[in-house]
Amino acid sequence: MTTAVTELLLDGPLHGVGVDVVSRGRVSARLARAKFSEAELERFRGRRELPFAAREAVLKAVGGPGILRAPLREMVVAWDRGALTLRPGEAYRQVMQREGVTAARLAVLAISPAHVVVTSLATRAGPPVRARLAYATRGIPVADADDDLDERERAECESRPDPRASIAARVAAHAACLALTGDASARVHAPRDQRPALVGTPERVWLSLAHERDLAVALVATLLP
Numbered sequence: 078m079t080t081a082v083t084e085l086l087l088d089g090p091l092h093g094v095g096v097d098v099v100s101r102g103r104v105s106a107r108l109a110r111a112k113f114s115e116a117e118l119e120r121f122r123g124r125r126e127l128p129f130a131a132r133e134a135v136l137k138a139v140g141g142p143g144i145l146r147a148p149l150r151e152m153v154v155a156w157d158r159g160a161l162t163l164r165p166g167e168a169y170r171q172v173m174q175r176e177g178v179t180a181a182r183l184a185v186l187a188i189s190p191a192h193v194v195v196t197s198l199a200t201r202a203g204p205p206v207r208a209r210l211a212y213a214t215r216g217i218p219v220a221d222a223d224d225d226l227d228e229r230e231r232a233e234c235e236s237r238p239d240p241r242a243s244i245a246a247r248v249a250a251h252a253a254c255l256a257l258t259g260d261a262s263a264r265v266h267a268p269r270d271q272r273p274a275l276v277g278t279p280e281r282v283w284l285s286l287a288h289e290r291d292l293a294v295a296l297v298a299t300l301l302p
């Protein structure tokens with residue numbers, strides 16, 4: 078397990094967080110042509126996973142329509158002075174507005190020969206806030222490990238297409254929450270197709286999960302006074 082904690086200043090109150098992991102080679106040229114702008118095809122040649130992961134991270138952070146209904150072509154991703162940025166077109170700007178989001182910031186958490194991991198922080202209009210973030214990544218064990226999940230967490234994982242990946246994501250979430258808050262008792266509540274939450278924490282925390290067949294990632298955020 079890898080865990081890291083960082084702090085940063087946000088332009089406004091935190092609305093939601095999102096993380097996505099995409100295996101290298103998973104985004105076909107055909108999919109990219111269907112969903113990305115011409116500029117992105119050129120900009121991310123050989124790294125098509127980045128704009129794909131960025132879109133999924135933004136969808137999770139912002140909320141609203143899921144990947145099947147979101148206006149993906151209008152969620153243009155760019156490199157701006159060395160940073161990944163979202164340049165929403167009119168249709169996605171409207172989605173953000175409906176959700177009360179004024180900006181969705183992006184960051185590349187990891188690029189390896191096997192995966193890319195991208196995070197997004199969606200903020201609302203209001204005074205700047207200081208946030209503390211923790212990330213945890215976990216490889217997916219070949220066999221079911223005796224992980225510390227409660228009954229509801231285990232049942233939710235068993236209902237998912239890849240229970241071992243869902244279990245690894247929750248173990249990562251527990252580790253990230255422990256690193257962030259010092260609390261090991263929080264548990265993940267994630268009704269299918271809804272934003273997951275960490276319950277049982279004394280302070281408000283935001284959570285996002287993602288997994289591929291061999292790697293799970295959790296992003297947890299809290300606010301500083």
Ligand SMILES: CC(C)(COP(=O)(O)OP(=O)(O)OC[C@H]1O[C@@H](n2cnc3c(N)ncnc32)[C@H](O)[C@@H]1OP(=O)(O)O)[C@@H](O)C(=O)NCCC(=O)NCCS
Nearest residue numbers: 097133137143144145237243267270271272273286287288
């Ligand atoms: C959320 C979404 C980005 C997930 O993408 P994915 O590549 O299938 O899966 P990822 O590994 O990236 O993420 C999986 C995690 O996202 C989380 N998640 C699911 N729905 C979510 C939502 N609406 N918002 C934020 N997070 C969500 C879950 O915690 C899930 O992990 P779990 O199943 O172990 O609990 C994408 O499927 C989507 O937009 N879903 C919205 C709901 C929807 O339209 N579903 C249609 C299914 S046919």
